[in-house]
Amino acid sequence: MTNLLPKDFWSRNETLVAGVIILFCILATLSDPRFFSITTVSDLLRASIVIGILAVGAMLVLVSGGIDVSFTAVAVVAMYSSTVLALAIWPNIPWPMIFVISVIIGAGLGAINGFFIAFLGLPTLIVTLGTLSIFRGFLLTFIGSQRISNLPPSMRDFSRGVLARGTTEAGNFYSIPWAVLALVFVIVLTWFILRKTMLGRSIYAIGGSVESARRIGINVKWTQFFVYVYVGALAGLAGIIHGAVGRMADPFSLVGLELSVIAAVVLGGARLIGGYGTLTGTMLGVALIVIVQNSLIVVGIPTTWQSVTIGILILLGTGIPAYRAKRTAAQAG
Amino acid sequence: MSSDHDTAFIDLRAITKRYAGVTALDSVDFTVQPGEAVCLAGENGSGKSTLIKIISGVEPATEGTIRIAGQDHPTLNPRISAAAGVMVIFQDFSLFPNLSVAENIAFATQLSTHQRFFRSRSARKIAGDALDRIGVQIDLDARVESLPVAQKQLVAICRALASKAQLIIMDEPTTALTDKEVRRLQGIIRMLKEEGVAVIFVSHKLAEVLDVSEKVVVLRNGKKVAEGPASDFDTQSLTYHMTGRDVPEMPPSDVTAGAQTLMQVQGLTKAGSFADIDFELKTGEVLGITGLLGCGRTSVAKALFGLVSPDAGSITVDGKQVPLGDPQAASLARIGYVPEDRLTEGLFLSQSILRNVAVGRLDAHSSAGFLNMQGLTEEASEWLRRLKVKAPDVEAPVKSLSGGNQQRVALARWLSRTPRVLVLNGPSVGVDVGSKADIHGIIRDLASQGIGIIVISDDLPELLATCHRILVMRDGRIIDALDGKSVTEDDLAQRLAS
Structure with missing residues (x-):
C-alpha cells in the first residue's frame, strides 16, 4: 500500500490540506447532515471557478520565482473593457468572441508586466503593485466607473448554460454551469505546459535558480515574459467569466481578491522563493479557501471569523512544513 | 612543442x-x-x-x-x-x-x-x-x-x-x-x-x-x-x-612549561550531536579538533561559544564557570568565536571594514550612551594594520575584500576584545595559499602571547602546522587525542577515515 504513495506523501502540503478539507467536511456533515449533498458540491464548485483560474496563474508566477498581485486588476479591466467594447460596436456578438477579446486584453496587460520584469529586470512585487494601481485607475478614469447590468445577450446565454441540473430528493436545487469546463480546460492546458513542455520545465528551473538556468542556456527573459502574458490571459478569462456568471460588469469587483488567491496557492504548497508548486496543491488550496468562505457557518463558526480562520490555516499550513524542514536541516547539520 | x-x-x-x-x-x-x-x-x-x-x-x-x-x-x-x-x-x-x-x-x-x-x-x-x-x-x-x-x-x-x-x-x-x-x-x-x-x-x-x-x-x-x-x-x-616566496610552514613552538590551565570542558553533551566532550586548554596552547563532516565538530565549536545549547556538562575559564548556551556570557568570559561561514555568520558584508572590526568594541568606547568615534576608529585601524589587512580603504564594504582579508577582518574584531580563548572554525576555508600561511603565522603569534586557541578544521596540513594537540572526533565523541608534533598527515588521515 505504502508503495503506491510518493515517498514524501505524509510530509506534503497537499496531504495536509486534503486532510483539513476532509476533517471539515466530516464536522460539517455531523453538525448538519444536509451539508453532505450534491447541492453543496455544486455551490462550492461554482464559487471555485473564478478563484481557481486566477490561482492557476498565481501559482505559475510563484513557481517562476516571482509574485503577481496585479492579476485581479487585469481581470477586471479585461472584463469591463471587452464588455464596453462589445456593447459599443456589436451588441449581438457571440459570447466566444467576447471571451477571446477579454483574454487578448488580459494577455496585453500581462505583457506590460512581463516587459518590466523580464526585459528591464525590475522586482516583480514592485512592478505588479504599480500596475495593480495603474490598471484599475486607468479603468475607472478612462473607461468607466458605472456598473453595467445590461450585458450583451449572448453572455446571458452563457451564464444559463449548464452541464447538469436537477433537484435533490430533499428538494434542493443544484446546477453545474458551463463555466466549470473553462476551469477544467485551464487546468489541463497548464498541466500540459508545466509537465510536458520544455517551456514548463524551464519555468520550474528558473524558479529553482535563475543563474543556473542562464548558464545552461535557458532563455530566461522570454520564459519570464511568457509567464506574465499567460497569467494575464488567464486573468482575462477569469474576469469575463466572473462578469458573465454574475450577470453584471462591475468595475469595482475582483480587486481585493488577490491576497486570498495567493493564500490559496501558498496553502497548496507553492513556495514564495520559487521553484515549488503543483496544480493538485493549488486546487486543494482553492477548495479549502472556498469552503471556509462559504460553509464555515455550517459548523457553527460565525462568518465574521472567516478571515481569522483563513489566517490560522495559512500559518499552520505553511508553518508546519516549514518548521519540520528546519528541524530536519538542523539535525543534518 | x-x-x-x-x-x-x-x-x-x-x-x-x-x-x-x-x-x-x-x-x-x-x-x-x-x-x-x-x-x-x-x-x-x-x-x-x-x-x-x-x-x-x-x-x-x-x-x-x-x-x-x-x-x-x-x-x-x-x-x-x-x-x-x-x-x-x-x-x-x-x-x-x-x-x-x-x-x-x-x-x-x-x-x-x-x-x-x-x-x-x-x-x-x-x-x-x-x-x-x-x-x-x-x-x-x-x-x-x-x-x-x-x-x-x-x-x-x-x-x-x-x-x-x-x-x-x-x-x-x-x-x-x-x-x-x-x-x-x-x-x-x-x-x-x-x-x-x-x-x-x-x-x-x-x-x-x-x-x-x-x-x-x-x-x-x-x-x-x-x-x-x-x-x-x-x-x-x-x-x-x-x-613567489617561500612560505615555510613551521611547526608551532612548544607550550611554555608550567603553563596554566585556561579552559576546562567536562562532559559536554548534546543529544544527537555530541557526547562526553572533555578537554583542557592551557595558556598559549593551540588545540585542534578534527573529524569528518557531520562528526559534531562544528556543533562543539558553537557550544563553546554558547551558540548551541548543550544538555549537560560544564565549561570553565580561569576556574570560573561559564553559563552554557549564552553567547553573551561566553564573550564576557572572553571567549571569541570566528565562524566557518564568514559570509553568513560572521561579518556584516555590506558594512565597512572599519565598522566590522569596531562593532565588537562599542561598549568599551561609549560613555553615557554616546560613542567615542575617534577612539573606536583608531583602535580598529590599529588592528587592521597589525593583521596586515590589504584594503585600499577602510571605509570600503567587507565584501570587496578577498577571502583571506575577510578572515583577517573577522579575526581583528575578536582580537580587539583581547580574548583569552579564541575558537576558530575553519580558519582558512576559501582562503588562498599565501594568506593561509599568514593566518597560520597569526595563530602562532597569538598563542605565543598566551591566548588559548582552538582550531576546528578538516584541513590536515593546517592542523599539523598550527596545533600542539589534536582531538579526533567521530559520531559526536572524541576518539583520539594526538600530539601535534609526532603525528604524520597519513596517520591522521587514517584515524579520521577508519
Missing part, C-alpha cells in the same frame, strides 16, 4: 586580457590535450578565473588566438564553447535544487536539441546513462536539494558528460568534500581521462588533485610562472610558485 599544439584540444596562444587598463592576463600560452588533466593553480587575482572565462567564452580575449579541437575561434561565446564540448562546473554546481536528479542531468542536453516537448522517459535514460558511465548510483527521482554535497557534484559531472563534454573545468572541486569523497572523485577523473575527456582543475587546495593530474600550470599576477609535469611539483613548490 609544435606537435603539442597540433593535437591539443584547447590551444591558447599569447592570450592577453585587459580590463580598463588592468592587465589580468599577459600573453599566456595554454594547451590541454584530450584526456589530460591539468591543474591550473594561482592565488586569488592571479588570472586563473579570467583564463577560464576566456576558454568558456564568457569573456573575449583582448589579444591572442584560441583553437578548440583544431578549429580557430576568433569570436567565442558560451554557446559556441559549450557546443565544442567545454563544460564548466562552478563551485556552486549551478544545479536546480527543486528538480529531480534526472532532469538536472538531462536539461541542458534536451535544450540543445531544441525540442519543444519534455520527455520524462528520455530524460531518465540520458541521466541513467551518464550515471552508469561513472559507475555511480543515485536515485533519479530524488530532488537535488536533498542530496549531500558530494552527490551534487557527481550530478554536475554527469550533466557535463550528458552534454558530450570533451573538457570539464572544475572550479575548486574538493573544498566541500571529505577525504573519502575526494578519493572517489579521483577515481572518476581517472575513468574520464581513459575515455578521452580532459579535465582542468582550478584550485588553491591542490595536494588532492595533484595525483590525478598530468600537468600543472601556475599563474601569478596574470603571467604563467611555471608549467610542467605534475610529478615535478609538490605542495611546497606549488606554494612557492603561486606566492
Whole structure:
C-alpha cells in the first residue's frame, strides 16, 4: 500500500490540506447532515471557478520565482473593457468572441508586466503593485466607473448554460454551469505546459535558480515574459467569466481578491522563493479557501471569523512544513 | 612543442586580457590535450578565473588566438564553447535544487536539441546513462536539494558528460568534500581521462588533485610562472610558485612549561550531536579538533561559544564557570568565536571594514550612551594594520575584500576584545595559499602571547602546522587525542577515515 504513495506523501502540503478539507467536511456533515449533498458540491464548485483560474496563474508566477498581485486588476479591466467594447460596436456578438477579446486584453496587460520584469529586470512585487494601481485607475478614469447590468445577450446565454441540473430528493436545487469546463480546460492546458513542455520545465528551473538556468542556456527573459502574458490571459478569462456568471460588469469587483488567491496557492504548497508548486496543491488550496468562505457557518463558526480562520490555516499550513524542514536541516547539520 | 599544439584540444596562444587598463592576463600560452588533466593553480587575482572565462567564452580575449579541437575561434561565446564540448562546473554546481536528479542531468542536453516537448522517459535514460558511465548510483527521482554535497557534484559531472563534454573545468572541486569523497572523485577523473575527456582543475587546495593530474600550470599576477609535469611539483613548490616566496610552514613552538590551565570542558553533551566532550586548554596552547563532516565538530565549536545549547556538562575559564548556551556570557568570559561561514555568520558584508572590526568594541568606547568615534576608529585601524589587512580603504564594504582579508577582518574584531580563548572554525576555508600561511603565522603569534586557541578544521596540513594537540572526533565523541608534533598527515588521515 505504502508503495503506491510518493515517498514524501505524509510530509506534503497537499496531504495536509486534503486532510483539513476532509476533517471539515466530516464536522460539517455531523453538525448538519444536509451539508453532505450534491447541492453543496455544486455551490462550492461554482464559487471555485473564478478563484481557481486566477490561482492557476498565481501559482505559475510563484513557481517562476516571482509574485503577481496585479492579476485581479487585469481581470477586471479585461472584463469591463471587452464588455464596453462589445456593447459599443456589436451588441449581438457571440459570447466566444467576447471571451477571446477579454483574454487578448488580459494577455496585453500581462505583457506590460512581463516587459518590466523580464526585459528591464525590475522586482516583480514592485512592478505588479504599480500596475495593480495603474490598471484599475486607468479603468475607472478612462473607461468607466458605472456598473453595467445590461450585458450583451449572448453572455446571458452563457451564464444559463449548464452541464447538469436537477433537484435533490430533499428538494434542493443544484446546477453545474458551463463555466466549470473553462476551469477544467485551464487546468489541463497548464498541466500540459508545466509537465510536458520544455517551456514548463524551464519555468520550474528558473524558479529553482535563475543563474543556473542562464548558464545552461535557458532563455530566461522570454520564459519570464511568457509567464506574465499567460497569467494575464488567464486573468482575462477569469474576469469575463466572473462578469458573465454574475450577470453584471462591475468595475469595482475582483480587486481585493488577490491576497486570498495567493493564500490559496501558498496553502497548496507553492513556495514564495520559487521553484515549488503543483496544480493538485493549488486546487486543494482553492477548495479549502472556498469552503471556509462559504460553509464555515455550517459548523457553527460565525462568518465574521472567516478571515481569522483563513489566517490560522495559512500559518499552520505553511508553518508546519516549514518548521519540520528546519528541524530536519538542523539535525543534518 | 609544435606537435603539442597540433593535437591539443584547447590551444591558447599569447592570450592577453585587459580590463580598463588592468592587465589580468599577459600573453599566456595554454594547451590541454584530450584526456589530460591539468591543474591550473594561482592565488586569488592571479588570472586563473579570467583564463577560464576566456576558454568558456564568457569573456573575449583582448589579444591572442584560441583553437578548440583544431578549429580557430576568433569570436567565442558560451554557446559556441559549450557546443565544442567545454563544460564548466562552478563551485556552486549551478544545479536546480527543486528538480529531480534526472532532469538536472538531462536539461541542458534536451535544450540543445531544441525540442519543444519534455520527455520524462528520455530524460531518465540520458541521466541513467551518464550515471552508469561513472559507475555511480543515485536515485533519479530524488530532488537535488536533498542530496549531500558530494552527490551534487557527481550530478554536475554527469550533466557535463550528458552534454558530450570533451573538457570539464572544475572550479575548486574538493573544498566541500571529505577525504573519502575526494578519493572517489579521483577515481572518476581517472575513468574520464581513459575515455578521452580532459579535465582542468582550478584550485588553491591542490595536494588532492595533484595525483590525478598530468600537468600543472601556475599563474601569478596574470603571467604563467611555471608549467610542467605534475610529478615535478609538490605542495611546497606549488606554494612557492603561486606566492613567489617561500612560505615555510613551521611547526608551532612548544607550550611554555608550567603553563596554566585556561579552559576546562567536562562532559559536554548534546543529544544527537555530541557526547562526553572533555578537554583542557592551557595558556598559549593551540588545540585542534578534527573529524569528518557531520562528526559534531562544528556543533562543539558553537557550544563553546554558547551558540548551541548543550544538555549537560560544564565549561570553565580561569576556574570560573561559564553559563552554557549564552553567547553573551561566553564573550564576557572572553571567549571569541570566528565562524566557518564568514559570509553568513560572521561579518556584516555590506558594512565597512572599519565598522566590522569596531562593532565588537562599542561598549568599551561609549560613555553615557554616546560613542567615542575617534577612539573606536583608531583602535580598529590599529588592528587592521597589525593583521596586515590589504584594503585600499577602510571605509570600503567587507565584501570587496578577498577571502583571506575577510578572515583577517573577522579575526581583528575578536582580537580587539583581547580574548583569552579564541575558537576558530575553519580558519582558512576559501582562503588562498599565501594568506593561509599568514593566518597560520597569526595563530602562532597569538598563542605565543598566551591566548588559548582552538582550531576546528578538516584541513590536515593546517592542523599539523598550527596545533600542539589534536582531538579526533567521530559520531559526536572524541576518539583520539594526538600530539601535534609526532603525528604524520597519513596517520591522521587514517584515524579520521577508519
